[in-house]
Amino acid sequence: MEPITVLVHGALGKMGEEVTAAICRDPELEVVGGVDLKATQEHLVLPDGSKKVPLSSDLDSLLEACHPNVLVDFTIAEASISAARTALKRGVNVVLGTSGLSEDNLKEIAQLSEANKVGAIVAPNFALGPVVLLHLAKIAAKFFDYAEVIELHHHEKADAPSGTALATAREMVKSRGKPFVYPVTKKENLSGTRGGQVDGVAIHSVRLLGLMASQEVIFGAPGQTLSLRHDTISRECYMPGIILAIKEVVKRQGLVYGLDTMLNLRGSNEGI
Numbered sequence: 001m002e003p004i005t006v007l008v009h010g011a012l013g014k015m016g017e018e019v020t021a022a023i024c025r026d027p028e029l030e031v032v033g034g035v036d037l038k039a040t041q042e043h044l045v046l047p048d049g050s051k052k053v054p055l056s057s058d059l060d061s062l063l064e065a066c067h068p069n070v071l072v073d074f075t076i077a078e079a080s081i082s083a084a085r086t087a088l089k090r091g092v093n094v095v096l097g098t099s100g101l102s103e104d105n106l107k108e109i110a111q112l113s114e115a116n117k118v119g120a121i122v123a124p125n126f127a128l129g130p131v132v133l134l135h136l137a138k139i140a141a142k143f144f145d146y147a148e149v150i151e152l153h154h155h156e157k158a159d160a161p162s163g164t165a166l167a168t169a170r171e172m173v174k175s176r177g178k179p180f181v182y183p184v185t186k187k188e189n190l191s192g193t194r195g196g197q198v199d200g201v202a203i204h205s206v207r208l209l210g211l212m213a214s215q216e217v218i219f220g221a222p223g224q225t226l227s228l229r230h231d232t233i234s235r236e237c238y239m240p241g242i243i244l245a246i247k248e249v250v251k252r253q254g255l256v257y258g259l260d261t262m263l264n265l266r267g268s269n270e271g272i
């Protein structure tokens with residue numbers, strides 16, 4: 001079988017380099033070119049040393065020269081939507097991981113991918129672990145009345161709690177159809193010690209130099225607890241999801257949003 005050919009947009013960035021290396025390791029995929037604003041040379045030596053592929057800052061000319069099956073994008077939001085427009089209009093499938101695409105961007109990507117009969121997969125988080133954790137947490141939420149969330153991130157994270165922790169608590173409440181039971185502390189000796197609260201779920205944020213990103217959900221019931229935990233150790237965690245998306249996108253038409261949708265996990269625990 002012919003390999004799926006891929007052009008990496010943002011090839012010289014942290015994610016772009018990691019994605020290029022991951023594609024090189026997969027015999028079903030082939031990197032045929034790289035695009036990056038920072039490109040100063042005309043060729044990119046692939047990380048496995050197997051060959052040189054064209055490198056340019058001009059996406060349109062490289063699409064014309066390489067005819068890839070898929071464009072993978074990890075850049076910045078403005079560059080991502082512009083690249084998606086260019087690629088989709090040329091009939092090239094797109095996998096977009098860049099953060100910050102707006103609702104309007106997503107509508108446009110959906111419309112363009114359908115009009116040009118190609119696939120588009122957009123996921124703000126390509127790591128499999130958090131998606132599976134959320135799925136399991138939604139199931140457990142139906143069986144336990146008490147739950148707390150602890151999220152742990154590096155010291156430079158700007159916000160607290162994390163968007164993922166908030167979304168997890170909200171989805172857990174939605175899944176059980178009623179708030180969790182929140183044990184009220186009669187006397188809080190230090191204000192804020194019990195964390196924030198979403199419908200009975202206390203959320204605690206740890207910010208520490210040395211951490212990357214972790215989340216733990218602890219469920220409680222008489223005489224037992226159940227803990228679900230995910231730890232991000234390196235950018236490698238995103239690679240299986242991205243590789244899967246590249247292989248899936250060529251089989252689809254229109255937009256798929258989120259890794260959970262691609263894995264058929266969204267809404268799939270109804271009735272459990």
Ligand SMILES: NC(=O)c1ccc[n+]([C@@H]2O[C@H](COP(=O)([O-])OP(=O)(O)OC[C@H]3O[C@@H](n4cnc5c(N)ncnc54)[C@H](O)[C@@H]3O)[C@@H](O)[C@H]2O)c1
Nearest residue numbers: 010012013014015036037074075079097098099124125126
């Ligand atoms: N979806 C996910 O799972 C996931 C995971 C990690 C990071 N991200 C997101 O991916 C994006 C990239 O992250 P990163 O850490 O690799 O950043 P980075 O800054 O290391 O890399 C971005 C690259 O894009 C290039 N670029 C910027 N504008 C461009 C343009 N107009 N045309 C061509 N190239 C352009 C830059 O030169 C740079 O090399 C961010 O938005 C980040 O939040 C998503």
